[in-house]
Amino acid sequence: MGINAGAFLGILLCGYIGETVGWHYGFGLAGIFMFFGMLQFYFAQKIFGNIGLSPKNTDELDDAVEDVIEDTTEAIDEVMSTASKSKITSDRLKVIGVFSFFTIFFWWAFEQAGGSMTIFAADYTDRVLEGDGAMTFKIFNAILTVVPMLIITWVLILLFKQTFAKYALSNVLLGTSFVIIWGIVIWMLNKEFSEDIAEVKASWFGILNSFFIIAFAPLFSKVWESKYNPSGPVKFAIGLILLGLGFGILSYGSAGIPLGAKTASVSMIFLILAYLFHTLGELCVSPVGLSYVSKLAPLKLVGMMFGIWFVANFIANLTAGWTGSYIDPIVEEYGMATFFLIFTAIPVGAGIVMLILNKTLLRMMHGIR
Numbered sequence: 493m494g495i496n497a498g499a500f501l502g503i504l505l506c507g508y509i510g511e512t513v514g515w516h517y518g519f520g521l522a523g524i525f526m527f528f529g530m531l532q533f534y535f536a537q538k539i540f541g542n543i544g545l546s547p548k549n550t551d552e553l554d555d556a557v558e559d560v561i562e563d564t565t566e567a568i569d570e571v572m573s574t575a576s577k578s579k580i581t582s583d584r585l586k587v588i589g590v591f592s593f594f595t596i597f598f599w600w601a602f603e604q605a606g607g608s609m610t611i612f613a614a615d616y617t618d619r620v621l622e623g624d625g626a627m628t629f630k631i632f633n634a635i636l637t638v639v640p641m642l643i644i645t646w647v648l649i650l651l652f653k654q655t656f657a658k659y660a661l662s663n664v665l666l667g668t669s670f671v672i673i674w675g676i677v678i679w680m681l682n683k684e685f686s687e688d689i690a691e692v693k694a695s696w697f698g699i700l701n702s703f704f705i706i707a708f709a710p711l712f713s714k715v716w717e718s719k720y721n722p723s724g725p726v727k728f729a730i731g732l733i734l735l736g737l738g739f740g741i742l743s744y745g746s747a748g749i750p751l752g753a754k755t756a757s758v759s760m761i762f763l764i765l766a767y768l769f770h771t772l773g774e775l776c777v778s779p780v781g782l783s784y785v786s787k788l789a790p791l792k793l794v795g796m797m798f799g800i801w802f803v804a805n806f807i808a809n810l811t812a813g814w815t816g817s818y819i820d821p822i823v824e825e826y827g828m829a830t831f832f833l834i835f836t837a838i839p840v841g842a843g844i845v846m847l848i849l850n851k852t853l854l855r856m857m858h859g860i861r
Contacts, residue, residue: 496702496705497702497706499701499702500640500699500703501673502522503695503698503699503702504637504695504696504699505521505676505677505680506519506521506522506695507693507695507698508614508680508693508695509676511693511695512683512693514520517539517563517806521676525669526857527665528665528668529669532662532665532669533662535659535662536655536662539659540657555646563610570642573788580858581582583856583857583858584788584856584857584858584860585790587788587853587857588784588785588788588789589750589819590853591784591801592729592800592801592803592804593804594728594732594813594845594846595728595777595801595804595808596804596808597808597838598728598732598773598774598777598808598809598842599801599809599812600812600815601739601810601835602770602774603809603812603813604739604812604815604835605767605818606631606698606812607772607816609742609763609766610695611819612746612758612763612828613694613697613763615756616746616749616753616756616758616828617694617756617757617758617759617760617763618758618759618760619691619692619693619760620691621690621691621692622688622689623689626688626689627690629682629690630690630845633684633696634681634685636681636699637681638677641673641674641677644670645670648666648667648670648689652662667806670685681850692760697763697767700764700768701767702713703772704771704772705771705774705775708775723854724780724808724860724861725846725850725854726846726847726850727777728777728780728781728846729775731772731774731776731843732773732774732777732839732840732842733773733840733843733844734769735769735770735774735839736839736840737836737840738765738766738767738768738770739837740832740833741762741765741766742762742830742831743833744829745757745761745762745763746828746831747829749827750819750860751824751827752823752824753823756828765818766801782801785797786798787859787860788857814817815834819831822834
């Protein structure tokens with residue numbers, strides 16, 4: 493929740509300033525708050541105890557690195573030896589490999605949010621609202637911004653009461669940051685309400701993922717705790733299929749865009765629904781995958797298995813950028829609908845394969861649920 497609250501405010505404010513004032517100010521604002529965050533952690537670092545402390549000198553660092561490499565090598569040899577003798581350990585490691593492989597398909601498509609979907613929002617979406625529609629959006633945007641700000645501010649006040657005595661300077665820096673944020677929020681809302689029309693900024697759609705996570709995470713948590721809780725592979729399959737359906741909605745909304753068109757006026761509802769389905773899919777895949785890695789991995793290899801998981805994320809992000817770079821030639825020759833259809837078919841196909849593998853993977857997990 494904390495991560496997504498920060499992502500929500502960061503994308504909202506930096507994106508708005510970037511599009512209305514200038515991107516050098518938008519990126520500069522992000523840099524300023526990163527600097528404030530660094531100072532906040534620096535002056536409150538004692539709260540972490542011994543975690544993260546560095547060796548006193550280079551020799552100690554070299555020794556520490558050598559010790560870590562040696563311990564890791566021994567742990568791998570031990571686990572591999574155990575896996576060769578134990579079918580349970582071997583099967584569980586294979587399941588982690590399968591999950592890591594299929595997560596590539598998810599994030600490959602999901603990360604189009606920062607590329608092709610933003611291009612679609614900027615160039616192919618009708619973002620200008622007038623009359624009642626404009627006022628409705630202004631009110632909705634104000635509620636969407638102010639309510640989370642009030643909640644976060646209240647949480648910070650409670651935090652200040654508990655930590656101010658020990659970490660005064662860190663709290664002052666954090667409080668100063670939020671005073672600046674409140675100032676930008678008030679300026680933004682005043683500027684929006686003073687205009688007759690409402691132009692929804694292309695970067696605004698980026699906040700929908702964080703908003704939907706905050707809104708739906710408690711519901712998903714309740715479902716996972718109930719008797720309706722599906723197995724891990726089925727959750728993965730649902731997430732992949734929901735992601736594909738989101739792109740299917742975009743493909744359908746793009747069907748009327750002529751081949752090679754550089755601009756269009758597709759309704760915003762298609763993009764909003766796509767972000768909704770993508771976020772629901774993320775809630776099925778991301779926390780579930782991380783949970784199963786920690787449960788299935790041998791204790792001595794938990795860290796390494798998480799490394800493999802994030803290597804899969806690296807591959808997904810790399811291929812997402814590479815695939816997204818072909819948006820122009822694909823749109824010119826086949827159309828925008830076909831471009832998004834690629835990201836519909838592959839995740840849905842991967843989801844169907846996961847459903848087929850469900851019973852096999854459950855058997856290989858040997859009781860882990």
